[in-house]
Structure formats: C-alpha cells, structure tokens
Amino acid sequence: MKIVGLTGGIGSGKTTVANLFKTLGIPTYIADIEAKKLMQSSKVVKRKLIALFGEQAYINGNINKPFISSKIFNDQTYLDKMNAIVHPKVAQHFKRWIKKQNAAYIIKEAAIIFEHQxxxxxxxxxxxxANREERIRRILNRDATTKDKVVTIMKHQWSDEEKIKLSDFVIVNDQLEHTKNQVLKVHETLLNKINNSKF
Structure with a gap:
C-alpha cells in the first residue's frame, strides 16, 4: 500500500481535495484533525501542553484554542515546542491507523510536509x-481571524512554486468541477503507477 501525501498552503482547500479522494473509496487521514483530537483526548499531550503554556491551556478540560493561538502566533518558539509535543503522537496514531486500511494507496493530508522535511x-x-486572494477569502470566511494574521501564516509556509518543484502531482483548486476532474485524473494515474510497479 502506497502512502500519498497531500499538502498545500493554508486556504488552498486540502481537506476539500482529501474528501474528493474519499468519495473514490480512498482512505484519507487528516493530520490536523487528528492532532486536535489528540490535544483534547491524550492525557500525556494535555500534561505537556499545560507545562508549556500554563494552566490557561485548558478550560474545564477543554483546549483553550484562542489562548494557544495567541501564544503560537506571537512566538515561533511556542509553535515549534507544541509541534514537538503533538507531531510524534500523531505519527504513532497514523501508524496504527494505516495497519487497518486495505487499499492500493491512502491519502495523508498534512500542511507542512516540506517545511519539516x-x-x-x-x-x-x-x-x-489556489489563487492567493481566494485563499485569504476562504480563511476569513472560515475562521475568526484577520487578514494580517493569515498573511503572517502564509509567510511561514513554503510558496506554491517551491512545493510544486518537489511534488509528483499538482491540483489547482479553483472551481469544484475542475478540481473533481483533476482528482479523478490523479487517482487513475496513481492506480496505473501502482499496478504497473507490481510487475
């Protein structure tokens, strides 16, 4: 079973594309969603995050997203330390998850594949x-944030051009029907590659 990474900048529509692969019967793993679940459910992660951010990291046992977001937005060190706590746990969870799958390939959606080598x-x-302005519009519609914050996050991520150079496939997520057609084409190409590699 092949592992296919799905990445892209904030607001590019990675989850939309991942869900389109899911409709084709491909198992999909959304790293960001699983990370948030583990931050809520894992006692080890909770303990370490409280040690890092203080008791305000959780309110009545629930993660205090606005507080943590403000901390990591203003200090890259906090973001790096939080990732060092959460990412290894997500990796362990993914290893357990993939053992339960039965498909030619699976999709793992992760925002910072290249940034973390x-x-x-x-x-x-x-x-x-996706177009930069469209990405910003999507995030402002989706999240309680500001354009300045979105632009700052974008600056910390690799550009599309840098990512494309190291990618096997590119999907331009502009209009849904166009995106669907591209997903189907990539899906068929992957199946052909995987089937041919067996011989």
Whole structure:
C-alpha cells in the first residue's frame, strides 16, 4: 500500500481535495484533525501542553484554542515546542491507523510536509494550489481571524512554486468541477503507477 501525501498552503482547500479522494473509496487521514483530537483526548499531550503554556491551556478540560493561538502566533518558539509535543503522537496514531486500511494507496493530508522535511515518508506527493486572494477569502470566511494574521501564516509556509518543484502531482483548486476532474485524473494515474510497479 502506497502512502500519498497531500499538502498545500493554508486556504488552498486540502481537506476539500482529501474528501474528493474519499468519495473514490480512498482512505484519507487528516493530520490536523487528528492532532486536535489528540490535544483534547491524550492525557500525556494535555500534561505537556499545560507545562508549556500554563494552566490557561485548558478550560474545564477543554483546549483553550484562542489562548494557544495567541501564544503560537506571537512566538515561533511556542509553535515549534507544541509541534514537538503533538507531531510524534500523531505519527504513532497514523501508524496504527494505516495497519487497518486495505487499499492500493491512502491519502495523508498534512500542511507542512516540506517545511519539516518529511517528504521521504511518502511514495507520492500532491500539492494543492489556489489563487492567493481566494485563499485569504476562504480563511476569513472560515475562521475568526484577520487578514494580517493569515498573511503572517502564509509567510511561514513554503510558496506554491517551491512545493510544486518537489511534488509528483499538482491540483489547482479553483472551481469544484475542475478540481473533481483533476482528482479523478490523479487517482487513475496513481492506480496505473501502482499496478504497473507490481510487475
């Protein structure tokens, strides 16, 4: 079973593309969603995050997202330390999850594959792109945030051009029907590659 990484900048629509693969019967793992679940459910992660951020990290046992967001937004060190706590746990969870799957390939959606030099963990990588202004519009509609914050996050991520150079496939997520057609084409190409590699 091949592991296909799905990445792209904030607001590019990675989850939309991941869900389109899911409709084709491909198991999909959304790293960001699983990370949030573990931050809520794992006693070890909770303990370490409280040690890092203080008691305000959780309110009545629930993660205090606005507080943590303000901390990591204003200090890259906090973000790096939080990732060092959460990412290894997500990796362990993914290893358990993948053992339960039965498909030619699976999709693992992760925002920072290249930024953390994790590309060697994947057999193929798909980068999702979208117009910068469209990405900003999507995030402002989705999250309680400001344009300045979105632009700052974008600056910390690799550009589409840098990601594309190291990717096997690119999906331009502009209009849904166009995106669906591209997903189907990538899906068929992957199946052909995987089937041919067996001989």
């Amino acid at each position: 994790m590309q060697s963990q994947y057999d193929y990588i798909i980068t999702v792109t």
